[in-house]
Amino acid sequence: MFDLIIEGGTVIDGTGAPRVRADLGILAGRIARIGDLADVPAHARFDARARIVAPGFIDVHTHDDRLLLDAPVGAHPKLSQGVTTVVTGNCGISLAPLRRATPPPAPLDLLGDDVWRYDRFGDYLDALEQSGPAVNAACLVGHSTLRVRRMARLDRAATPDEAQAMAADLAEAMAAGALGLSTGLYYPTATAATAEEVIAVGAPLTAAGGLVTMHIRDEGDAIDTALREALHIGRTLGIDTVLSHHKLIGRNNHGRSAETLALIEHASQGQGVCFDCYPYNASSTILLASRVRQSDDVRVTWSKADPSAAGQSLFALAKARGVAPEALADMLQPAGAVYFAMSEDDVSRILAHPMAMVGSDGLAHDVSPHPRLWGTFPRVLGHYARDRRLFSLEMAVHKMTGLSARRFGLAGRGVLAVGHHADVVVFDAQRVADRATYALPTEVSTGIDAVYVNGRLACRDGATQDVHAGRVLRRGGTA
Ligand SMILES: [Zn+2]
Known part of the structure; x- marks a missing residue:
């Protein structure tokens, strides 16, 4: 009896190999079986038809x-x-x-x-x-x-x-x-x-x-x-x-x-x-005058000296205030920015x-x-x-x-394989898209249907579910 079967999906396993149709059986936070699990009992099933199932x-x-x-x-x-x-x-x-x-x-x-x-x-x-x-x-x-x-x-x-x-x-x-x-x-x-x-x-x-x-x-x-x-x-x-x-x-x-x-x-x-x-x-980091000179445009991401500058163009703001952009960058410190360069x-x-x-x-x-x-x-x-x-x-x-x-030596993760931790995302390849923009930077992406962390449902259609499913991965820890 599995805890969960993610069924009917198309599996992209993370190795770069071509996609295959398969169900994923999850037990005690691990991937227990991959294949046709139509007749296998489970406490819960997730319908992943017409969806990609990936690590x-x-x-x-x-x-x-x-x-x-x-x-x-x-x-x-x-x-x-x-x-x-x-x-x-x-x-x-x-x-x-x-x-x-x-x-x-x-x-x-x-x-x-x-x-x-x-x-x-x-x-x-x-x-x-x-x-x-x-x-x-x-x-x-x-x-x-x-x-x-x-x-x-x-x-x-x-x-x-x-x-x-x-x-x-x-x-x-x-x-x-x-x-x-x-x-x-x-x-x-x-x-x-x-x-x-x-x-x-x-x-x-x-x-x-x-x-x-x-x-x-x-x-x-x-x-x-x-x-x-x-x-x-x-x-x-x-x-x-x-x-x-x-x-x-x-x-x-x-x-x-x-x-x-x-x-x-x-x-x-x-x-x-x-x-x-x-x-x-x-790019984005702290606001640095040297970086301002290299950029076509600069957008302020935060400023302790002038919080109202956040979200605004440094160049437009400098023009409106009649100062050089580099000088304004100094006046806004400490601050951060997005650089178009x-x-x-x-x-x-x-x-x-x-x-x-x-x-x-x-x-x-x-x-x-x-x-x-x-x-x-x-x-x-x-x-x-x-x-x-x-x-x-x-x-x-x-x-x-x-x-x-x-590359980072994260054993038992990053690939959908039997025995690996059940970190799984189910998404719609036709609809998946970012919606965050420079003007509206915290818009939630679309097309990510379900996210499982160590076998626990952590996010469903962009809405947070379980907020404590993660673990600290210590180097040298067991896979
Ligand atoms: Zn960096």
């Missing part, structure tokens, strides 16, 4: 460290898209290990002001486990978080003693179940860090089998040097490297993805490397690359967030796979499930 999506690039701790109210930005697992702590920014009363410097403040209470990484994982997250979470340690914790000044490289203290923090976090280290050498908290510093801090990853994700130092004119630096760090440590949200910023660099992808492909012959990306031609050709070429995984990079605490927070996964399935035919639906699903689980 729950894995969002490999998130800043959900705090979102996961808050009890969800209303529609959930991840569950409503079919996401069942997130990787947190990217771009050098993690909530732990860092305890302090005052807000940390940007970009750490993307995670909020009032949640810096975990002195050890294991304390954060324990708190997450106790609160019961809505989705499964695998967690990275942020290099900038370690720098803020261990360094009195951030405008220089770490001393050997400081690097050793950060390495010890990382080793402790790895023992507690962290997935690896993330870096954000682009950000003010880490621009002064050298590759040697990252290698010294990351030393425990080698023996622990951890990985490193990198928001590289420059995604504009100097991207070539920045990519080589990131690859050098991963190669020296002998670990897998994930290049975060691969893209090219600034008009001068449009079209250069042909060159950067060739560089990454070449490197992949000698070391473990892959990358994630989001399906939009605008990428080419659609690069976005498509990068997303279509066989090594590309999907990661939203969504910022859950922004007042007027980039629509990627609510729309990333349906947008890949609807806009890019179905409407633009950039790749098959099987390949789209693979980029957000099987490939991601393999």
Whole structure:
């Protein structure tokens, strides 16, 4: 007797293999059988006729460290898209290990002001486990978080003693179940860090089998040097490297993805490397004057100095106020923004690359967030796979499930197979679509019928059901 049979659907298993008609039998949170289960008894049945049944999506690039701790109210930005697992702590920014009363410097403040209470990484994982997250979470340690914790000044490289203290923090976090280290050498908290510093801090990853994700130092004119630096760090440590949200910023660099992808492909012959990306031609992070100059348009996502600026065009606002956009950017601090500075050709070429995984990079605490927070996964399935035919639906699903689980070492997830955890999404391939826009960024996507997390119904037609079905996925934990 199964707990649940998802019947009559078309299964896309996450490996990239062609779809097949099959029922899915679920027992005790696991996939117990795949095949014709018409005559098999079950406590519940879900009619998936004319629907795709796929592994729950894995969002490999998130800043959900705090979102996961808050009890969800209303529609959930991840569950409503079919996401069942997130990787947190990217771009050098993690909530732990860092305890302090005052807000940390940007970009750490993307995670909020009032949640810096975990002195050890294991304390954060324990708190997450106790609160019961809505989705499964695998967690990275942020290099900038370690720098803020261990360094009195951030405008220089770490001393050997400081690097050793950060390495010890990382080793402790790895023992507690962290997935690896993330870096954000682009950000003010880490621009002064050298590759040697990252290698010294990351030393425990080698023996622990951890990985490193990198928001590289420059995604504009100097991207070539920045990519080589990131690859050098991963190669020296002998670990897998994930290049975060691969893209090219600034008009001068449009079209250069042909060159950067060739560089990454070449490197992949000698070391473990892959990358994630989001399906939009605008980026989003803290408001930085340097980034304003590279952009065709800039939309303010939040501002502490002037909350009314959220959702507005920085250029239009600057014109109305008679100031230069860069000057206004300074006046709005601390603040965040969406930047229109990428080419659609690069976005498509990068997303279509066989090594590309999907990661939203969504910022859950922004007042007027980039629509990627609510729309990333349906947008890949609807806009890019179905409407633009950039790749098959099987390949789209693979980029957000099987490939991601393999690259991040998430055992027993990302592929629909007997014995695996029952993270499952049922969606309508004809209707699946993102609805979040820059003007209306929190619209719930359509076409995601049902989302199961560890066998429990977590979301139905965009409406949140079970908000505690997720688990903390500790590295080295049992599959
Ligand atoms: Zn980033």
